[in-house]
Amino acid sequence: MAxxxxxxxxxxxxxxxxxxxxxxxxxxxxxxxxxxxxGGHLTLSVAQFAGLIEQVKQHRVP
Structure with missing residues (x-):
């Protein structure tokens, strides 16, 4: 699958x-x-990606 x-x-x-x-x-x-x-890619689970988006919305860096 492409x-x-x-x-x-x-x-x-x-x-x-x-x-x-x-x-x-x-x-x-x-x-x-x-x-x-x-050059490759980073793979995140759906839960990890959702967490990343929430942190970006809150302008927090882990």
Whole structure:
């Protein structure tokens, strides 16, 4: 199954220095650097990703 990676709608485009892409993976959610798509990715469980989003919303760093 091919992963469909999605870039944030908040990205300012092709030259954005700080942009990640997300993709739905069998074990959860994948996150990768949009400028280096072949450089690997981080895999988070759905619960871990939800926790990350909550921390970002609260501007907390673990």
């Amino acid at each position: 992963v469909q990676w999605r870039k944030s709608t908040h990205s300012s485009g092709v030259n954005d220095e700080h942009c990640v892409e997300l993709g739905r993976l069998a074990p959860g959610v994948g996150e990768r650097d949009s400028k280096d798509p072949d």
